[in-house]
Structure formats: C-alpha cells, structure tokens
Amino acid sequence: MKKSIAIIGSGNLGKSIAQGLLKNEDFEPSQLILTRRNPANLSEFTSRGVTISSDNRLAAEKADILILGVKPFTIPVILDEIKDILESKKIILISLATGVSLNEIAQQTNSSQVIFRAMPNIAADIQESITCLCSRNETVDQKTEVENLFNHIGQSISIDESLMEAATVLGACGIAYVLRFIRAMIQGGIQIGFDSDTASKIVNQTVKGAAELMIKNEMHPEEAIDKVTTPKGCTIVGLNEMEHHGFSSSMVRGVLASYEKIEK
Numbered sequence: 001m002k003k004s005i006a007i008i009g010s011g012n013l014g015k016s017i018a019q020g021l022l023k024n025e026d027f028e029p030s031q032l033i034l035t036r037r038n039p040a041n042l043s044e045f046t047s048r049g050v051t052i053s054s055d056n057r058l059a060a061e062k063a064d065i066l067i068l069g070v071k072p073f074t075i076p077v078i079l080d081e082i083k084d085i086l087e088s089k090k091i092i093l094i095s096l097a098t099g100v101s102l103n104e105i106a107q108q109t110n111s112s113q114v115i116f117r118a119m120p121n122i123a124a125d126i127q128e129s130i131t132c133l134c135s136r137n138e139t140v141d142q143k144t145e146v147e148n149l150f151n152h153i154g155q156s157i158s159i160d161e162s163l164m165e166a167a168t169v170l171g172a173c174g175i176a177y178v179l180r181f182i183r184a185m186i187q188g189g190i191q192i193g194f195d196s197d198t199a200s201k202i203v204n205q206t207v208k209g210a211a212e213l214m215i216k217n218e219m220h221p222e223e224a225i226d227k228v229t230t231p232k233g234c235t236i237v238g239l240n241e242m243e244h245h246g247f248s249s250s251m252v253r254g255v256l257a258s259y260e261k262i263e264k
C-alpha cells in the first residue's frame, strides 16, 4: 500500500512540496493530506483529490510520514498538539523549520521518535529542489524512504546536522538570491533596449543554460567564464565593472548575513 504523507502548515514551502509530489505519475492525490489554519487557502488542491483540513490531529492520525511546514516558533505548539499520536503509532516526522535542531524536537517527543530535518526550496514545485537532510533514530530503510520522497521533488543529499543552517542559506535562501540576480539582469536588459518579456526570456534561459552547463559538465564557473571573456572584449569589461561595485563581495556578505541571522 502507498504511504500517506501529511503536511501540517501548508504555506509557501508546504504547497510547493505538494505541487511537486503531485507531478509524479506514481503519486496518488489520495496519499496527500494538507493542513493550515485557513484551509480555504488550499482550495487549488481540493478538486485534485487531496485531503484538505485544519485538523492537525486528523492529519497525524492518517499519516505514515508527517511533514511540519509551520514557522519555527509554531513547532512546539504542533508537537504538543500531536504528542500522544506520535507515541501511539510509528510515524516518520520531518521538520522543515529553520534553526530548530533534532534535539529540540526530540525533547518534545518520545526519545525513540524517528526525526528528520529537511531543507528544500520552493523549486520543489517543479521538481527541481535541492533538499539537504539530517536525521536521528532512523533505520537504513527509513533514510532511503525519505531520500526517495525528496528525490521526487528534485535532488536530496544527506549532510551533518551542523551544516543544516548553512544548507538553509545556500539552498533555501539561495533561490531568492538567484532570483534577485535575474531581476537585476532583466532591468539591465530593458535599459539596453529589450521589452520586459523578451529580456526575461533571454535572461531566464541564459541562467538555466549556465546552471545546466555546470551540472552536466561538472565544471567550475571560472573555467566556463574563461571561454566567454574574449581578451579586450566586452564581457571582461562588464565583469570587472561589476566587481568594482562589489558584486562577489556583496554576494558573500549577503550569504554571511543570512547565516548570522539564523545562528542568532
């Protein structure tokens, strides 16, 4: 029988994960239960056969795998609400919450509770997330099961928990950094003559092509940049101008600022 997956707190990230899972042909909508305080905001899923509710206990009772998609400060509230259900049945608990450790979750559950932390990003929606995972009390089969789940919405890697905050910055915040880069490039494109739609089309495919080139050819960016920068050409002039204005430095400082915010 196929496993039931519940997402308690289906907001921006939870909905992206739900959309991504539903895009798999072998995933049945009846496997999925989504909750949030106002389930009317999940109406897009109702017609697809997904169970929608505001009842977190019902979701926990039905689930084999329970994903907590609420904000970090709501995690204790939810764990308190479903504690007895976690004790009464075998359930894999997965927290998406930033900065909430496995230990902190374990302190509010049974000491043998299987707990994963997962850090995906909103590209889960189109099955292109990178999800970093860490866990405690899991069996080899359970680890494989959770990795497979997140492989259905992109790629997953298992990391040491001490790197989970860094993973949040690079993978989850990272998509926003890249989108801001895309927006800036589109703004430049409009200034040099393109309408917004055409500039977006060119920039989006250029960014996709750059990423695919790195992934498929397993290259370092600078190796490919060398192929573009004709000596005395226009690319190096543009790149150097960006560096004079602190492009790489501002990216590194932004990454550090996000990281320090989580660590506080």
Ligand SMILES: NC(=O)C1=CN([C@@H]2O[C@H](COP(=O)(O)OP(=O)(O)OC[C@H]3O[C@@H](n4cnc5c(N)ncnc54)[C@H](O)[C@@H]3O)[C@@H](O)[C@H]2O)C=CC1
Residues within 6 Å of the ligand: 008, 009, 010, 011, 012, 013, 014, 035, 036, 037, 038, 056, 069, 070, 071, 072, 074, 077, 096, 097, 098, 119, 120, 121, 122, 172, 173
């Ligand atoms: N948004 C993102 O790209 C990422 C978010 N995260 C983490 O994922 C979690 C969710 O983030 P978002 O989706 O952005 O937040 P969000 O605010 O969009 O979603 C949280 C949802 O939980 C619901 N909720 C609140 N209290 C509830 C309760 N008692 N019962 C049921 N539902 C309840 C809210 O109505 C809301 O829909 C956070 O812990 C965040 O740190 C992690 C990686 C990326």
Ligand SMILES: O=C(O)[C@@H]1CCC=N1
Residues within 6 Å of the ligand: 098, 168, 172, 173
């Ligand atoms: O900005 C945030 O706090 C959350 C965590 C990672 C992405 N969004």
